[in-house]
Amino acid sequence: MSENTYGNGQPTDAAFPDPATLSFEQARQQLVETVRVLELGQMSLDESLKYWEYGEGLAKRCEQLLEGASKRVEAAIQQRDATEQTPQSE
16 A cells, blocks of 8 residues: 555545534535535445535535524614614704
8 A cells, every 4th residue: 555545435424524613614615525526426325425414514504604694684784774764863
C-alpha cells in the first residue's frame, strides 16, 4: 500500500460532521461536496446511502437556516414599516 493512502475507503460517522453544528456556509459547502462524491458513482450501495442520508440532513439544515434568515428579514421590514407609519411629534 502506498504511503499516501489513508483509511480503508469506508466512511464512518466521524467523516460526517453533525449538520446541526454547521453554519449555512459550512452546510452548503458540505452538501456540494457530498453531491460531487455521489455523482462519481464509485461507491457501494451502502456507502452511497450513507452519503445520501448525510446530504438530506445538510439540505434540511440549510433550509432551517434560510427560514430563520427569512423571518429575520420579514421582522426587520415590518419594524421599518411600523416606524414609518408612526406619526412624528413635532
